[in-house]
Amino acid sequence: MAVDEPGNADDRRSEVELADWNEYPRPFVWTKTADEILDKFAAYRRRISDSGH
Template sequence: YVRHGTSTLFAALEIATGHVTAAFKPRHRRQEFLAFLKQVARAYPSQELHLVMDNYATHKTPEVRAWLAQNPRFRVHFTPTSASWLNLVEVWFSIIERQALHRADVASVAELNKRIRAFVTGWNDRCHPFVWTKTSTEILNKANRQMTSSTGH
């Protein structure tokens, strides 16, 4: 196994249609995240946008918070710790990993990005909204599940 570098994929999933807005960046810092937020703002210029994000530190930097405060049509919702499954874009990341990346043999970051871009383009050509198969009660029960054991570690 030879690692040829890494790439950061930022993605926003439009839940009404399943369309994905994506950006490739060399790193995952506040600068790159802010550039992605601005890309999303341009892609959806007049709608109120709800961002569901994990608690990654980059999403909470003073610069990002200031930008979000200046752009009140962006409403931020953070997923609870260990509950990324509540964020549908995480489901999409799982799909892309299984369908386009698992056991992929790529020789460079550029080739990796090209492979991901092809998947995103194909996805958007035939996108559709995700449909929850569980009721809201079942989902909330899982999210609020009580611990069944105390290991004391």
């Protein structure tokens, strides 16, 4: 079975995790501030814009 075919182990694991989440929902908790996320994104954009491609 190819990796992209439906029914592979990752698909089944995702389905199990989704079923668990739906059965026992929990709130998403941000672990970084908006400024930390935006700073990291800005650094990434600088890095890829200087890549020479």
